[in-house]
Amino acid sequence: MNALLEVNNLSLQFRTRGGIVHALQDVSISIDKGETVGLVGESGSGKSVLSYALLGLSDAAARITQGSAKFDGMDLLAAKEADLQDIRGREVSMIFQNPKVALNPIRKVGHQLEDVLLRHTTVRHADAKARAIACLAEMKIPDPERRYHAYPFELSGGLCQRVMIALALACGPKLLIADEPTTGLDVTTQAAIMGLIREKARTVAGGHAMATLLITHDLGLARDQCDRIVVMHAGHVVESAPTEELFLRPQHPYTRQLIGATPVGRASLSELVAVRGNLPDLRRADLPACRFAERCAHVTDACAGELPSVADGHHVVRCHHPEVTA
Numbered sequence: 001m002n003a004l005l006e007v008n009n010l011s012l013q014f015r016t017r018g019g020i021v022h023a024l025q026d027v028s029i030s031i032d033k034g035e036t037v038g039l040v041g042e043s044g045s046g047k048s049v050l051s052y053a054l055l056g057l058s059d060a061a062a063r064i065t066q067g068s069a070k071f072d073g074m075d076l077l078a079a080k081e082a083d084l085q086d087i088r089g090r091e092v093s094m095i096f097q098n099p100k101v102a103l104n105p106i107r108k109v110g111h112q113l114e115d116v117l118l119r120h121t122t123v124r125h126a127d128a129k130a131r132a133i134a135c136l137a138e139m140k141i142p143d144p145e146r147r148y149h150a151y152p153f154e155l156s157g158g159l160c161q162r163v164m165i166a167l168a169l170a171c172g173p174k175l176l177i178a179d180e181p182t183t184g185l186d187v188t189t190q191a192a193i194m195g196l197i198r199e200k201a202r203t204v205a206g207g208h209a210m211a212t213l214l215i216t217h218d219l220g221l222a223r224d225q226c227d228r229i230v231v232m233h234a235g236h237v238v239e240s241a242p243t244e245e246l247f248l249r250p251q252h253p254y255t256r257q258l259i260g261a262t263p264v265g266r267a268s269l270s271e272l273v274a275v276r277g278n279l280p281d282l283r284r285a286d287l288p289a290c291r292f293a294e295r296c297a298h299v300t301d302a303c304a305g306e307l308p309s310v311a312d313g314h315h316v317v318r319c320h321h322p323e324v325t326a
Contacts, residue, residue: 004175004211005031005054010067012053019283023049024235026307027067031175034209036201038222038243040258041232044279047215048097050232051177055092056084072174090120093168094177099160103152109163110136110148113170120171135166139196158189165193169200174208176201179215194225219262223247228314231255234279234291236307241315251315251322254292290320298323 007029014021024046031037039047052058054069054076069076071092076084088094096102104112113132117123123131129148136144139162152160161181168176178197182190201210216222222229223243230240231252239252250256260273277295280287288294293303298321307318 002033003030004033004035005029005069005071005213007050007054007069008067010050010053010069011065012049012058013063013065014059014061015063016061016283019285021282022235022287023062023282024053027232027235027237029230029237029240031211031213033174033211034201035228036212036214036226038226038229039213039215039232040217040219040222040229042275042279043217044234045232046235047232048179049235051094051179051213051215055088055094055177056081089116089167089173090171091173092175092177093171093173095161095164095168095179095181097180097183099164100152100157102164103160105152108149108151109155110150113148113163113167116167116170135170136163138169138200139163139166140192141166158185158193161185161189161193162196165196165200169210172208173210175211175213177213177215180217181214182216182218182221190221194221198225219258231258235282236291236318238292238319239315239317245315249315251310251317252292252319253296253298253321253323255317256323 007027010024010027012024014023027046027050029039041047053062053064056076056079064077071087074087103109110129110132113135114128117128117131118125133144133148136147141147141159141162147155147159155163165181176197181197182193185193197212201212214222214225226243228240228242229246231238231254233254239246239250239255246255247259250259257273257275261275263272280291280294288304289306290303293299300321302320305320308320310317310319310322
């Protein structure tokens, strides 16, 4: 397989009034063409921060201090804003966490679809409306001709999420970044939306299979949808492996705790075990080399040293004491 997206040793900081926030450190991740990769971890682990950095959408206070990120041969970190605008929506699309915030509240959803189609495709003005309605219909939105004229505030959360997906997939991107695409939705709607994304990943325009980066804190969702899973904690990638391998042989203590807190396959809620402790304050000047050390029951003096990268085939763990559990 050929890597479509390749990120190596990326570090990012935010300058704030409370100090420097070390949001990402030495993050490496790759996604092959047509592959679905899950990026999992607690809120605050840096998952969304990474996605915004890749698309040049970071806050003005953000500063990338090292690393590289290449998409289909293009250096994303060195690219001019005009070049990033050209690939956003066409080559790389994103489903944002809160569609009612991401959508323009004073512009009809059909017109927002037309904006994307006219900017990034060869669709003519005369055909843009029909194509926009077709995009809504493809997302199984009831009465798409009427919804075309609706404003976001007139639609439910589930319908806004479908509109967001229609916008993201309208131009047949090579890579879809789906940031918590089912947050706040009921189970039935969640299943329908993920089904739509899977279907479009197989049949996306342009003759290529779409790659997907699924950002979620829901390990059950990631297990159902992803070929491979990358685990983040406090700005570090701590483990990555093919999905079933990760669940059968989790090696990082944090990964094992996340799985232990996941209800999938549990007979009762009493079997769940909460992840101990809290994420460290990323403004600290004395952040430990392993940012999980202060939450870990297996910490030793060795954990104060630089994180190793231990690889067993496609299973990679960054830990001084990786353990295999059944």
